[in-house]
Amino acid sequence: MSTDSKEVLLTMKDLRIEGRADEAWLEIVKGVDLTLHRGEVLGLIGESGAGKSTIGLAAMGFARDGCRISGGEIMFDGIDMRASSESELRSLRGRRIAYVAQSAAASFNPAHKLIDQYSEAPVQHGVMARSEAEGDATDLYRRMQLPNPDEIGFRYPHQVSGGQLQRAMTAMAMACRPDLIIFDEPTTALDVTTQIEVLAAIRNIVEQFNTAAIYITHDLAVVAQMADKIKVLLKGEEVEEADTPTMLSAPKEDYTKSLWAVRSHMREEQPPLRDSTPIVAVRNVTAGYGPIDVLKDVSFDIHQRRTVAVVGESGSGKSTTARVITGLLPPRRGEVLFNGEALPADYRKRSREQLRHAQMIYQMADTALNPKLRLRELIGRPAQMYLGLQGKQLEDRIRNLLDLIELEPDDYIDRLPSELSGGQKQRIGIARALAAEPQFIICDEVTSALDQLVAEGILKLLDKLQTEFDLAYMFITHDLATVRAIADEVVVMKEGIVVEQGPKSEMFQPPHDPYTELLLSSVPEMDPNWLTELLEKRAAAG
Amino acid sequence: MGFLTGLAWLVAIVIGVIAIGWTFRAFTVAISPKPLAKELRTAPLTASFGMVIILIYIIVAIFAPAIAPFSETEIVGREYEPWDDTFLLGTDNLGRDMLSRLIYAARNTVGIAFITTALAFILGSVAGLLAATVGGWIDQLLSRAVDVLMAIPALIFALLLLTIVGTSIINMILVIALIDSTRVFRLARAVAMNIVVMDYVEAAKLRGEGLWRLISREILPNALAPLVAEFGLRFCFVFLTISALSFLGLGIQPPTADWGSMVRDNATLMTFGDITPLLPAGAIALLTVCVNWVVDWQLHRASGLKE
Numbered sequence: 001m002s003t004d005s006k007e008v009l010l011t012m013k014d015l016r017i018e019g020r021a022d023e024a025w026l027e028i029v030k031g032v033d034l035t036l037h038r039g040e041v042l043g044l045i046g047e048s049g050a051g052k053s054t055i056g057l058a059a060m061g062f063a064r065d066g067c068r069i070s071g072g073e074i075m076f077d078g079i080d081m082r083a084s085s086e087s088e089l090r091s092l093r094g095r096r097i098a099y100v101a102q103s104a105a106a107s108f109n110p111a112h113k114l115i116d117q118y119s120e121a122p123v124q125h126g127v128m129a130r131s132e133a134e135g136d137a138t139d140l141y142r143r144m145q146l147p148n149p150d151e152i153g154f155r156y157p158h159q160v161s162g163g164q165l166q167r168a169m170t171a172m173a174m175a176c177r178p179d180l181i182i183f184d185e186p187t188t189a190l191d192v193t194t195q196i197e198v199l200a201a202i203r204n205i206v207e208q209f210n211t212a213a214i215y216i217t218h219d220l221a222v223v224a225q226m227a228d229k230i231k232v233l234l235k236g237e238e239v240e241e242a243d244t245p246t247m248l249s250a251p252k253e254d255y256t257k258s259l260w261a262v263r264s265h266m267r268e269e270q271p272p273l274r275d276s277t278p279i280v281a282v283r284n285v286t287a288g289y290g291p292i293d294v295l296k297d298v299s300f301d302i303h304q305r306r307t308v309a310v311v312g313e314s315g316s317g318k319s320t321t322a323r324v325i326t327g328l329l330p331p332r333r334g335e336v337l338f339n340g341e342a343l344p345a346d347y348r349k350r351s352r353e354q355l356r357h358a359q360m361i362y363q364m365a366d367t368a369l370n371p372k373l374r375l376r377e378l379i380g381r382p383a384q385m386y387l388g389l390q391g392k393q394l395e396d397r398i399r400n401l402l403d404l405i406e407l408e409p410d411d412y413i414d415r416l417p418s419e420l421s422g423g424q425k426q427r428i429g430i431a432r433a434l435a436a437e438p439q440f441i442i443c444d445e446v447t448s449a450l451d452q453l454v455a456e457g458i459l460k461l462l463d464k465l466q467t468e469f470d471l472a473y474m475f476i477t478h479d480l481a482t483v484r485a486i487a488d489e490v491v492v493m494k495e496g497i498v499v500e501q502g503p504k505s506e507m508f509q510p511p512h513d514p515y516t517e518l519l520l521s522s523v524p525e526m527d528p529n530w531l532t533e534l535l536e537k538r539a540a541a542g
Numbered sequence: 543m544g545f546l547t548g549l550a551w552l553v554a555i556v557i558g559v560i561a562i563g564w565t566f567r568a569f570t571v572a573i574s575p576k577p578l579a580k581e582l583r584t585a586p587l588t589a590s591f592g593m594v595i596i597l598i599y600i601i602v603a604i605f606a607p608a609i610a611p612f613s614e615t616e617i618v619g620r621e622y623e624p625w626d627d628t629f630l631l632g633t634d635n636l637g638r639d640m641l642s643r644l645i646y647a648a649r650n651t652v653g654i655a656f657i658t659t660a661l662a663f664i665l666g667s668v669a670g671l672l673a674a675t676v677g678g679w680i681d682q683l684l685s686r687a688v689d690v691l692m693a694i695p696a697l698i699f700a701l702l703l704l705t706i707v708g709t710s711i712i713n714m715i716l717v718i719a720l721i722d723s724t725r726v727f728r729l730a731r732a733v734a735m736n737i738v739v740m741d742y743v744e745a746a747k748l749r750g751e752g753l754w755r756l757i758s759r760e761i762l763p764n765a766l767a768p769l770v771a772e773f774g775l776r777f778c779f780v781f782l783t784i785s786a787l788s789f790l791g792l793g794i795q796p797p798t799a800d801w802g803s804m805v806r807d808n809a810t811l812m813t814f815g816d817i818t819p820l821l822p823a824g825a826i827a828l829l830t831v832c833v834n835w836v837v838d839w840q841l842h843r844a845s846g847l848k849e
């Protein structure tokens with residue numbers, strides 16, 4: 001795009017950052033080099049704990065609380081960031097370097113209108129007067145393809161949807177026309193269909209203003225669309241760096257190859273069972289909160305040893321369906337059958353045996369495990385309660401369960417959840433469900449909070465356990481890659497209605513319901529031209 | 543006392559506090575088992591000093607008869623005798639030994655305050671956790687009852703109740719515990735409200751756990767940190783309420799020694815420039831400050847803030 005694209009904007013040499021753990025300083029970024037030219041977009045990828053965000057913040061000369069930049073050099077357009085005073089850095093931040101956080105909803109101040117927050121930085125830095133800033137905001141909102149750009153700025157953050165908020169935040173970062181923007185996982189919290197809009201808008205505006213960007217994400221397909229070059233990080237060290245096409249087609253290091261191969265897990269589809277009694281049958285369920293019906297006449301079956309994936313964007317009623325099945329939300333009409341028998345609508349009226357056979361694994365293992373209980377009690381309690389195991393038998397069962405989820409019993413049995421990694425916590429959630437020896441497990445977005453490699457491990461484990469214990473799964477997800485990997489049958493939901501259901505193989509073959517088509521086409525692919533082509537196709541069609 | 547002497551005293555006290563705090567922390571870290579030692583090492587010097595003083599108060603309260611040179615109620619000399627070798631802190635308005643009464647009062651005042659606070663906590667937190675967990679009309683009933691109790695100023699309400707039921711130590715404990723439990727109820731309910739919505743509580747409900755187990759194993763352990771911190775704070779308030787009631791003549795009845803009434807009984811001495819009547823007040827102040835220091839440390843820990 002630009003004429004002076006060879007001009008170097010940001011360099012980092014042997015950057016080292018330390019974090020405080022208890023009494024000692026631990027190195028979390030271990031000597032990373034980085035060069036960014038004007039107008040160039042660099043993708044930083046790696047699993048959580050790789051130091052992506054820490055490096056992004058260091059580009060602004062900033063270290064989080066409890067962290068310090070301990071070595072190396074950061075030069076931004078000839079300014080030595082480490083030697084600069086706090087007031088010099090402050091005059092750079094927001095004006096020449098801007099930051100877009102992962103959760104726009106959490107980053108906007110809910111008490112002020114969008115346009116007030118937009119104007120703050122330019123007015124503060126003396127770039128524009130308030131009235132100019134407002135006009136400029138409207139212009140940028142239009143360029144970000146926000147609906148009603150003239151009036152959207154006068155809304156409060158809660159009056160705007162998540163995807164729009166993320167775009168408003170990007171517009172805000174653009175307010176002073178910075179030379180560099182740091183995007184820290186800007187679309188991770190969004191649905192696939194919304195993600196596309198935000199990605200397109202971000203890419204568009206970065207090109208228009210020839211802004212350099214550091215794009216931090218753990219999603220490879222996303223970074224393939226956005227970045228000119230990609231740097232892969234692992235545990236605070238660089239694995240490799242290359243141009244996007246080179247990186248995607250010919251990665252050198254084994255670690256990078258394993259990241260690329262991660263979506264390879266694929267389960268053979270089991271033929272549908274039509275004749276036998278389904279384990280769980282949802283029959284014409286209508287349910288909701290207050291006066292609103294969230295679910296409208298939903299019906300589907302889940303058979304033994306089969307996985308039914310329920311997909312749809314947020315608000316489509318996936319989780320509400322789970323709440324109806326577990327009995328947390330009694331339906332207004334319709335019923336849930338378990339092995340052909342109607343279950344009482346309210347979980348309090350269900351027998352212990354009925355409760356035992358339907359278990360649940362939660363999305364956020366952090367909030368699903370009581371932080372004050374040791375694994376022994378977390379896993380042991382269902383076995384003790386439902387199966388009446390005591391003493392030695394119970395101990396053996398707990399050890400056996402830990403073996404099943406591939407954690408060494410001696411090491412782990414007396415740990416607290418806070419002493420586990422995210423993936424291990426999710427495994428404990430699985431063990432807790434298994435401890436009840438159920439026939440049916442609801443998996444509510446169990447992998448969406450995890451890194452791809454870890455998520456892959458969890459999917460494989462679930463798969464193995466299904467074969468071993470003849471389990472039926474209901475798999476709630478918005479990630480179609482997960483569906484491809486694990487499902488036998490797919491139920492697509494939109495606004496509380498089942499728009500399409502059937503075996504997975506049919507689902508991924510046209511013809512589709514238009515909504516399924518939209519969902520399917522919105523899943524980012526590794527091809528760097530995917531977004532461009534998709535947008536052209538949609539523009540042509542629409 | 544000149545300005546410089548005052549300053550010198552102040553510096554000496556600050557250095558003393560730091561030295562005692564540091565020594566105590568080093569000592570406890572050395573003798574306690576590993577996990578506990580790790581916690582103790584995070585204690586600031588003020589908290590460490592606070593723990594020393596609280597420990598001393600407890601020892602004094604327990605071994606009062608062994609430490610005190612005279613009995614609590616015996617008249618051993620003339621009224622208002624000055625400090626000398628026999629009566630280290632002089633005598634009071636009836637000729638009883640001031641030091642002995644100060645020591646015995648630690649037992650009465652601190653002991654009663656502790657029992658009262660404990661009672662207030664048991665009552666308040668059980669009701670608060672129950673209201674948050676069960677919700678519905680039980681929550682409404684308990685919360686509105688507490689609102690009514692809280693609408694009446696605490697001290698005036700206590701005076702009122704005590705004049706109705708009569709002043710005895712048991713009555714005072716029950717009345718103050720009832721009034722204070724309303725504050726504990728509010729805190730326990732608010733904390734538990736945030737915990738009840740967590741997935742692990744939902745999981746426990748779906749597992750079919752009973753109410754008692756839900757409260758005792760799933761909710762209470764997670765609500766404990768703020769409740770413990772509040773316990774220390776509440777203890778100070780109870781302490782002050784008892785002293786205030788005693789000062790007004792409705793608290794601990796003579797001849798039982800307690801710090802509040804000791805200030806009142808000897809107040810006349812102040813007009814003569816004698817600091818003796820301020821000693822019981824000082825004992826109250828010191829304990830209050832020390833308990834707060836320890837509580838601050840616990841609150842800081844519970845909030846998870848770093849630096």
